[in-house]
Amino acid sequence: MIMGSNMAECHPVAFRWPLKAKTDHGAVLMHVDPRFTRTSAMCDVHAPIRAGTDIVFLGAVINHVINSERWNTDPFFREYVVNFTNAATLVNRDFKDTEDLNGLFSGMSPDGKKYDNATWSYQRERPPRPAVAGAETLTDLLLQRVPGRPRTDPTLSDPRTVFRILKRHYSRYTPELVEKVCGCPPQTFLKVAKNLLDNSGRDRTSNITYAVGWTQHTVGVQIIRTAAILQALLGNIGRPGGGVLALRGHATIQGSTDIATLYHSLPGYLNMPDARKAHDTFRDFVLTEAVPVATSYWGNYPKFAVSYFKAQFGDAATKENDYGYDYHPKITGDHSHLPMFVDMMAGKIKGFLVMGQNPAVGGQNARFQRKALAKLDWMVVRDLYETETSAFWRNSPEIRSGELKSADIKTEVFFLPAAGLPEMEGTFTNTQRLIQKHDKAVDPPGDARSDTWFSWHLGKRLKALYADSKHERDWAIRNLLWDYDPEPAEAAHWRIKDEPSAYKILKEINGYTFADRKPLPTFAVLKEDGSTACGAWIYTGVVPEEGVNRGGSRKADDWISPGWGFAWPANRHIMYNRASADSRGNPWSDRKKLVYWDPAADSGTKDAAGKPVFGKWVAPSGEGIDFQPTKAPGFKGRENGLGFDWLSGNDAFIMRPDGKAWLFAPAGLVDGPLPAHYEPYESPVENLVYGQQSNPVAKVWNVDGNPYHKVADPSYPIVVSTYRLTEHHLSGTMSRNLPWLAELMPELFCEISPELAAEKGIRNGGYVTIRTARAEIEARALVTRRMRPFRIGGKVVHEIGLPWHWGWQGSANGDVVNNLSSLVADPNVSIHEGKVFTCDVRAGRKGGAA
């Protein structure tokens, strides 16, 4: 099922695999989407839903599944769910669900702005006796704080079990609700639900694939959670052909989040030191971040963190100075894109480095963002072409309208030429976590340089500037290891001799023993004593020995292809694949065999008497085993252990502190332990499911220049969704400057249903003007039955579509669609709600001409 994604258009190369499954193996492809797109054209079923109502649809599938005869009688589902999910776990007696509070959960603050998740916690046994008395190491600190095991009822009959709470929570999510809220015909919905259920079980698995059609909502994280819950209930996680596949939104953005260009994490998804949290000292940091998750594989948090600091600061990082923790920057708030621009508009940000990004077109409420740029003292833009962002000061709609005057803009703009794709060496990490080496083919022309070159040399110059500083705050820059000088052999071939060594960077990410600089073969050997350095523990193994980059291996087979590239972690392609075997370690079926327990295999270890111990997990396909290889299925974890010691033989979900897939999320999310339907922040209708209209803790910015529409505002009755096309790339910098691509999709157009077009007198090929409280734009009209009106709770709701690739630079120009949207975001990860908001539409051009 492809939902929240237009895979054929936006991930066309990846799409060949689902298509191959369909053409060669009879797989059923289903597309759930407001529009009929090129993906829908290739699918067997298209289920139309109003934008932003995904949780209703998915929740109704959950409801359908857990009340179905098959799910309740086929023993597979019970075995999977009881053993591998937290369905049986008992929840705090004070927890109150949306069913009790008309759309809210217990723990909401009096001002209605923040949840306290104390009542969402598990019921637990008493804490065990600690395994250590004193705390010599950070790990000891964790050992002293192991909580009691969660209490469970494997019969699932206690009303406080996660399962009972979940069942009650989704009981109102019926096919009728789907019709009323999503506008999807019940028979179409049931076709989707039935296909998923019928195609799950011992012998068959179903996959759900999504992309930014799910993430870019104020309930984005919760939408994804609903799918994860569904897949866990269907027993599809950790199994071949199953899972939830996140199609990332940009090439190698997986690598970008892995190595943490996100403000709130350190490489390997460690948390960033945060001045707002109890992070004053390194000890505090470990206690705050690691204790809640120490019974999962994150119990190795101290090893990951120390190795990270060692990689950063080298010899200067010692036990005595907490490996430089005190000098490491700490965040002080939400520094993500939207609030950063709010601060920029308020004059709080002086300088801005923009690398391969174009917020003047790609940013929400783009006019706001362009005007904010004028408040900077300086801005550096690195790109292949002059982007709208780099040109905002001399040519933009605001300049042309006179709202901004070039002479009054004090921002000093530096435009530096960047290298293009074939001109750079490095690795890509794709949406499957697969690291693939990328070879440089040619030097970039003239002064154009790669981002790695720029960052490295910038750092070198800064280090030089701060070399003699005596200030403590400059310790980090001065002591940054930063040794990426290329070997002569690496530079010999090229005109540009001072490009940093991509290999050294990757090796540092991989990790090495500090004393002899030998690469580490696995993150299992990371230490917290400073003897290992590791930039990002999840990548360990990509450089298993000196000179070897597994990202460059290219041995393919018909299935897992473990010899092709390197999938983190540890070349495991399907995460949590312990779940591909049952509670006794046997494959669920021969057809779906992946990882299973072989009691006769030599585990490679010897017992106390020196005799070989038998039994280990095997994967004939070469797939990495996402579990402790020698842990028997029946193993009972130690009550007071950490990580692998605590986790039992059925705790497949090794990154969760209880080793289970979370149907119910007691921690980690700020807007609720269970997904519930909230309307998008701007919606033409009231929430027909609960009294709570929209996500109560969504991030909003009530500042000048960012007005929001009221709920069911009659001035903006039409739903609008923004999206991408195959022919263009994001804000169009890399595609609208190429004539071959410009002529494929030359002008901004708006997709409109014939019903709406007739109502407004819009004719195909003519112009249409779209308006929100933020801005007004014009587009060519593409009238097509692929767009449709929805009947929501008895009233007709129209939806239009706008691809957002256009700006004023390049060989294909058009208005900036993101002028229309507002600054509003998901509260967990601050992602903008770009997929759905409201607007009004009229025939004709902006100025009034037809």
Place this chain on the structure above:
Amino acid sequence: MNPEVHAPGWEWYYVAMYFFVGGVSAGAYVIASLAELFGGEKHREVSRTGYFIAFPLILLAPPLLIADLGRPERFWHLMLYARSGFPSFNIQSPLSVGSWALLVYGVMALLSFLDNMVEEGKVRNAPFARFYDRRPRKVYAVVGSAAGFFVAGYTGVVLDVTARPLWAATDPLVGALFVASSASTGAAAIFLTMAAYKTLPKLHRAAFERFDRFVMILELALALAVVLIAGKYAAPLLRGINATMFWGGAVLAGTIVPLAANWFAGRSAPGDRISDNIVVLMAVLVLLGGALLRISLVQAGQV
């Protein structure tokens, strides 16, 4: 029929005008040579005039053809294959065969023209004079009239043997239509020239007018037939400027009116002769009609 078949983008003032000029020249030559072969001395004046105008007219053809080429400097590729230099001939391509026919016709027209000059004593050059002889004249006439018929008709085949809906739908009649039109315009050109040189009195009117009448009736019939067999694909000829040119110009002014005049002339008593001025006017109309016939067909096929 596939409306997506591309139009060639031929300019009317080159390609259609070449069709016209070639047609007039060939028509005049064919009349001249047939009149000589079948009619002998009686129609000497017609032959003389025809031979006199055919060659200069055909001289206009190559520049018109070459001007519409994308690479005019390569026109000689029509005769010689560029890679080898050997003669180039593609029997499936009317353009290829037509280029050779044009060459043969042109040579014959030149020979007949020179022959004429020698006979009239305008060229006294001894080597040329040696060519003047009764037998070669007949050879030129036979070969030249065959080539002339080809030049007159192949341009219609050029159009019909394409996939453009209008042209394909009018297949196989346009070639014959152009032959008939060449004959009528050739006759008109001969009339006009005789009027200009004041040799009309030497014309055996009745025979010539009978021939002219037959040819114009044939042309009218073929023009109507062409539109009829095209059926729904004839639409471009039924609206706009192309319709005006075809129906108003080619059919009405260029064929029906002169045909009417011709018929009246035939019916009149020996004493009433239609004036020379009328004859000249009719000839002009026929020529105009012939030009508009080709322009409208070529342009309507590219709409």
Place this chain on the structure above:
Amino acid sequence: MAKGMFVDTSVCIGCKACQVACKEWNGLQGEPAHFRNDPVSMRPVAVNFTGNSYDNTGALGATDWRHVRFIERFSEDRSRARWYFSSDSCKHCGDAGCLNACPTGAIIRTGLGNVTVQQDVCIGCKYCIPSCPFGVISFSEGTGTVHKCTLCNDRIHNGLGTACAKACPTNSIRYGDVADLRRAANARLERLKSLGYGQANIYGYDEAGGLNVFYLFLEPPAVYGQPERPVVPQRRLPGASAATIAGAVAVGVAALVCFRERGQAEGKDEEVDK
């Protein structure tokens, strides 16, 4: 051993990678008619929005050697919803109208069966253009000659396949021996028919002498903008020639009858002016 391509439209996702790869390999420009000079930025800007689904290319042209067609087939209530994609190009016909029509021998068929225009021989007479029943070959004002897909003539003569086939992410366009491709196409057609696609058909086994670049359609060819029964125009040459000759004979006979020197005195119905 003719080479060709099998275009399986049932797995085409309309991504247009084929169009771009073709332009890239062959060094083609943006189609000039698609651009106009923008007075403000002083650079050419694309203005060719057609409103015809996602197809702004419109037709094959001198610099558009591949053209993806988008066919929306929706019933009014949307109960029937289909969107077909079909990547059109030169079909390298076994009996090629353009090759037959070319008077200079510029258009040739190579030993691998593909039809290509020798750019140094073409004189730009444009006769091949209306001679193609599929509307493929086109004229370039810039070069004064005609252009079309060459089946990547340089690549295929050096052991490589066509650029479009290489770029196609779903293997909708496949390059190879026509005989092998036909086998694969037949198998695919069988499978589709067994899945209920009763109207699925192969286009190009018999048309125009057999198309070396042939298609699998899910509905009749006319839905995809292809002529149902294309006629190679030169097949009509004998007929057109015969009719023209008949016309010539008629005129000749008329001349014979009207001009013939008769023995009898010509007095009564003729007048000779003095």
